[in-house]
Amino acid sequence: MKTDVFASRHIGIREEDHRHMLETIEVENLEQLIYETIPEEIRLKKPLRLDAPMSEHGFLEHIQELSEKNKVFKSYIGLGYHECITPSVIKRNILENPGWYTAYTPYQAEIAQGRLEALLNFQTVVTDLTGMELANASLLDESTAAAEAMTMLFDVRSRDQKKNEVLKFFVSEEVLPQTVSLLKTRSTPLGIELVIGDHTEFDFDTDFYGALLQYPGKQGQLFDYADFVSKAKERDIKVAVAADILSLALLTAPGEFGVDVVVGTTQRFGIPLGYGGPHAAFFATKEAYKRNIPGRIIGVTRDTDGNPALRMALQTREQHIKRDKATSNICTAQVLLAVMAGMYAVYHGPKGLKYIAEKVHATAHTLADHLEKLGLYQGNTSYFDTLSIKVDTQLIKPVAEARGVNFLYVDEATIAISVNEATSLKDVQQIVDIFAIALGKETIEVKGLTTVSAFSTSLRRTSPYMQNKVFNSYHSETELMRYIKKLERKDLALNHSMISLGSCTMKLNAATEMLPLSWSRWGNIHPFVPVDQAEGYQIMLRELEKDLNEITGFAGTSLQPNSGAQGEYAGLMTIRAYHESRNEGHRNICIIPASAHGTNPASAVMAGMQVVVTKTDEKGNIDLVDLEEKVVAHSENLAALMVTYPSTHGVFESSIKKITQLIHDHGGQVYMDGANMNAQVGLTNPATIGADVCHLNLHKTFAIPHGGGGPGVGPICVAPQLVPFLPGNPIVKTGGEKAITAISAAPWGSSLACLISYGYIKMLGEEGLRHSTEIAILNANYIKHRLHGSYEVLYTGEKGRAAHEMILDCRPFKQHGIEVTDIAKRLMDYGFHAPTVSFPVAGTVMIEPTESENLAELDRFCDAMIAIRGEIDAAEADDANNVLKNSPHTLSMVTSDSWDFPYSREKAAFPLPYVAENKFWPSVRRVDDAYGDRNLICTCAPIEAYAEA
Numbered sequence: 024m025k026t027d028v029f030a031s032r033h034i035g036i037r038e039e040d041h042r043h044m045l046e047t048i049e050v051e052n053l054e055q056l057i058y059e060t061i062p063e064e065i066r067l068k069k070p071l072r073l074d075a076p077m078s079e080h081g082f083l084e085h086i087q088e089l090s091e092k093n094k095v096f097k098s099y100i101g102l103g104y105h106e107c108i109t110p111s112v113i114k115r116n117i118l119e120n121p122g123w124y125t126a127y128t129p130y131q132a133e134i135a136q137g138r139l140e141a142l143l144n145f146q147t148v149v150t151d152l153t154g155m156e157l158a159n160a161s162l163l164d165e166s167t168a169a170a171e172a173m174t175m176l177f178d179v180r181s182r183d184q185k186k187n188e189v190l191k192f193f194v195s196e197e198v199l200p201q202t203v204s205l206l207k208t209r210s211t212p213l214g215i216e217l218v219i220g221d222h223t224e225f226d227f228d229t230d231f232y233g234a235l236l237q238y239p240g241k242q243g244q245l246f247d248y249a250d251f252v253s254k255a256k257e258r259d260i261k262v263a264v265a266a267d268i269l270s271l272a273l274l275t276a277p278g279e280f281g282v283d284v285v286v287g288t289t290q291r292f293g294i295p296l297g298y299g300g301p302h303a304a305f306f307a308t309k310e311a312y313k314r315n316i317p318g319r320i321i322g323v324t325r326d327t328d329g330n331p332a333l334r335m336a337l338q339t340r341e342q343h344i345k346r347d348k349a350t351s352n353i354c355t356a357q358v359l360l361a362v363m364a365g366m367y368a369v370y371h372g373p374k375g376l377k378y379i380a381e382k383v384h385a386t387a388h389t390l391a392d393h394l395e396k397l398g399l400y401q402g403n404t405s406y407f408d409t410l411s412i413k414v415d416t417q418l419i420k421p422v423a424e425a426r427g428v429n430f431l432y433v434d435e436a437t438i439a440i441s442v443n444e445a446t447s448l449k450d451v452q453q454i455v456d457i458f459a460i461a462l463g464k465e466t467i468e469v470k471g472l473t474t475v476s477a478f479s480t481s482l483r484r485t486s487p488y489m490q491n492k493v494f495n496s497y498h499s500e501t502e503l504m505r506y507i508k509k510l511e512r513k514d515l516a517l518n519h520s521m522i523s524l525g526s527c528t529m530k531l532n533a534a535t536e537m538l539p540l541s542w543s544r545w546g547n548i549h550p551f552v553p554v555d556q557a558e559g560y561q562i563m564l565r566e567l568e569k570d571l572n573e574i575t576g577f578a579g580t581s582l583q584p585n586s587g588a589q590g591e592y593a594g595l596m597t598i599r600a601y602h603e604s605r606n607e608g609h610r611n612i613c614i615i616p617a618s619a620h621g622t623n624p625a626s627a628v629m630a631g632m633q634v635v636v637t638k639t640d641e642k643g644n645i646d647l648v649d650l651e652e653k654v655v656a657h658s659e660n661l662a663a664l665m666v667t668y669p670s671t672h673g674v675f676e677s678s679i680k681k682i683t684q685l686i687h688d689h690g691g692q693v694y695m696d697g698a699n700m701n702a703q704v705g706l707t708n709p710a711t712i713g714a715d716v717c718h719l720n721l722h723k724t725f726a727i728p729h730g731g732g733g734p735g736v737g738p739i740c741v742a743p744q745l746v747p748f749l750p751g752n753p754i755v756k757t758g759g760e761k762a763i764t765a766i767s768a769a770p771w772g773s774s775l776a777c778l779i780s781y782g783y784i785k786m787l788g789e790e791g792l793r794h795s796t797e798i799a800i801l802n803a804n805y806i807k808h809r810l811h812g813s814y815e816v817l818y819t820g821e822k823g824r825a826a827h828e829m830i831l832d833c834r835p836f837k838q839h840g841i842e843v844t845d846i847a848k849r850l851m852d853y854g855f856h857a858p859t860v861s862f863p864v865a866g867t868v869m870i871e872p873t874e875s876e877n878l879a880e881l882d883r884f885c886d887a888m889i890a891i892r893g894e895i896d897a898a899e900a901d902d903a904n905n906v907l908k909n910s911p912h913t914l915s916m917v918t919s920d921s922w923d924f925p926y927s928r929e930k931a932a933f934p935l936p937y938v939a940e941n942k943f944w945p946s947v948r949r950v951d952d953a954y955g956d957r958n959l960i961c962t963c964a965p966i967e968a969y970a971e972a
């Protein structure tokens with residue numbers, strides 16, 4: 024065994040297992056399997072041109088060297104990003120802990136109570152600090168959250184407003200520039216008219232349906248918006264506010280002056296800057312909008328025994344599931360970061376948060392006093408943490424940069440300075456010194472912090488927040504460490520067993536890929552620093568783009584989108600810009616197969632396209648006759664086809680080139696959903712099948728962990744004709760020559776997370792990547808053969824092979840009274856997370872083992888599935904008291920003094936010998952979704968209240 028070859032650590036199957044596996048699936052060798060799986064005409068003829076693989080040790084040395092090219096300045100740039108302090112106990116026990124970062128979105132609530140509780144904490148913090156009724160469990164960044172507010176309020180306009188086509192949305196000029204750019208992107212396709220201006224001069228014209236304000240303003244000025252909001256209300260103009268979460272510990276909550284939505288980022292709650300992300304944004308609103316709110320909401324419900332339990336609430340209203348009726352496409356969000364931010368609040372509690380906010384405020388005030396003593400004019404009459412200094416910028420900038428300090432240079436005569444949790448008295452002194460030196464004056468010694476407040480009493484918060492027990496219990500490190508562990512133990516993640524979620528590609532997230540994320544030379548870089556300070560990042564990002572171009576066969580990549588769905592939207596927007604550039608802006612039809620992921624139609628609608636659904640035939644392939652009919656019928660206006668390849672049915676459709684050609688012949692572009700890229704890398708690629716653009720889920724194929732539902736990175740890779748339109752950023756130049764406006768707030772999206780995929784590609788190299796794909800296909804086909812006779816595989820390729828995943832039909836078990844959910848829950852008793860349930864076909868499961876699993880684990884999973892099949896056969900339709908219907912079985916059930924089930928405790932909890940050795944206990948019995956949706960509770964406090972009731 025070559026211990027310095029990463030591929031042999033990433034891939035779970037040993038050389039010596041190959042023969043047994045190949046024999047099981049009845050092929051001579053891997054080549055034959057691939058030959059029978061991927062149509063010959065789309066196979067790559069040459070190996071990918073990638074660097075030779077690095078060893079893990081070599082990669083760590085390399086990434087350390089690269090990090091030294093990043094200059095870590097003290098950045099007081101602000102604009103929604105602030106240096107902060109990640110408590111070490113959170114960094115070590117969550118960020119660096121696979122128990123947290125390898126978990127999946129908590130669809131299987133019974134084995135996800137830990138992160139559900141952590142997310143409920145997050146929602147509670149947000150709800151309390153904003154003074155709203157309801158908050159979701161994170162969005163991608165502040166700017167997209169603001170765009171979601173704009174579109175949600177558009178969607179909930181009054182009947183009169185809809186009738187009168189009230190389309191205007193007011194945006195205060197105090198709103199962050201990256202947010203304005205994003206609002207432009209998102210408003211145009213929907214026909215929303217943005218009007219940007221001074222809120223003090225807004226005339227409350229009834230042509231407006233909504234408005235967005237920034238609290239405090241982009242250069243720190245604090246405004247009292249109470250009058251604005253009450254006037255807006257009189258005209259039925261809904262108001263959203265983008266607020267700084269930390270300032271809300273001291274300032275009147277926007278909910279208290281009557282706003283409809285509050286958005287923002289929780290980055291400064293202990294999340295590293297990471298050159299732009301990932302960070303968790305929040306979205307808080309009124310209960311009245313609970314069915315319109317984008318993203319996921321965690322809610323309280325009860326389990327079979329009536330005990331309190333958590334789960335994702337109102338699932339059927341989850342935006343992307345509404346398909347072309349959706350107003351948002353959000354799927355992956357920022358769960359891991361929300362968990363961390365929520366835990367920051369748990370650790371500090373309301374008193375700690377207030378202390379931090381007061382200290383930050385006092386630091387700003389102290390700095391203002393000293394700069395004023397130097398004779399400078401500070402323009403913010405009321406502020407929280409940001410000063411606006413009138414001075415000749417050119418005088419200050421070189422002195423500051425020479426000392427490793429960044430300010431925000433607003434214009435030639437204005438500098439904004441944002442201080443933060445990490446700003447010490449020494450730092451304040453350094454800033455004062457810089458100004459003194461630049462102005463040729465003697466500096467003034469900074470002796471201590473001012474304690475008076477620099478904002479008017481009308482803005483002073485009087486309402487309490489975070490009174491719940493959870494925020495007032497865990498303030499010592501021992502207590503928090505144990506609380507985090509207590510939650511972690513309730514969650515099944517990849518550090519326990521295989522999570523074979525089809526379409527989601529739950530592969531290894533290697534420790535070596537993750538380590539650099541903890542280093543301050545990667546973590547502590549503000550996204551808007553001059554690019555020459557981020558040379559390490561620039562090299563890494565460019566290399567990653569180059570490698571992704573090579574892997575997809577395309578000409579350009581944008582790393583900006585923060586999720587797969589955001590990539591879809593970005594890709595469709597480049598297609599839209601391309602058509603417009605050729606005076607074919609009328610092309611607005613997007614054809615999407617019925618089997619597509621719900622985000623596809625949702626993204627198309629957001630891009631202003633009209634969705635036309637095309638059928639799939641009984642073999643699961645796109646129905647060519649139906650497709651051709653639709654293409655011909657819409658030839659004039661055809662904008663794009665969105666196609667997943669290999670299909671969501673787990674098959675490489677052999678007619679794919681015919682399909683893409685047909686679209687091109689009619690003037691359309693082909694968008695390939697790259698969620699299934701794990702079946703392609705090194706063997707075929709989107710360019711070869713004839714696509715023009717694809718997104719990649721770096722959090723699926725390229726080893727970024729799912730984090731319990733985010734972060735994600737969803738870059739788009741595009742053919743040459745689309746390169747000019749790759750998205751830009753209003754502050755740092757990026758994207759194509761004719762860049763569309765921003766898709767995400769940060770120029771390169773979640774740069775910090777890109778390190779993971781960079782490491783993955785650099786350590787595997789061409790051979791390792793290709794071999795990973797081959798083994799992913801081998802593992803899927805191995806499972807398919809082992810389950811043969813127990814389960815029917817719905818779709819296969821022409822030669823009977825699955826791709827990297829397969830769908831098992833569970834509908835026939837209805838004759839035994841067994842639903843697919845029963846199988847999913849029973850798998851928990853066997854120590855497994857269910858595969859994907861009911862996507863893309865209702866009543867089925869979709870299994871994707873990935874290359875990282877070893878043979879013994881595949882066998883354990885197959886043994887469990889086969890044993891469950893036996894249990895299904897034994898079940899009687901008219902008697903629901905069976906081991907499947909009662910699953911999952913908790914520890915308290917099987918240790919209870921009373922046991923009146925018609926099967927043994929052993930069969931319930933230890934159905935196979937391997938289970939006893941490594942038992943995972945679901946922490947609650949089956950959760951009652953409907954009950955929770957009828958009694959919606961999405962914050963912590965009522966948990967106790969509920970338990971008492």
Ligand SMILES: *Cc1c(COP(=O)(O)O)cnc(C)c1O
Pocket residue numbers: 353354355526527586587588589620622623667671696698699720735737
């Ligand atoms: C995961 C997935 C998406 C959406 O990706 P997110 O990162 O969750 O937004 C889109 N299409 C398919 C087929 C997927 O599996």
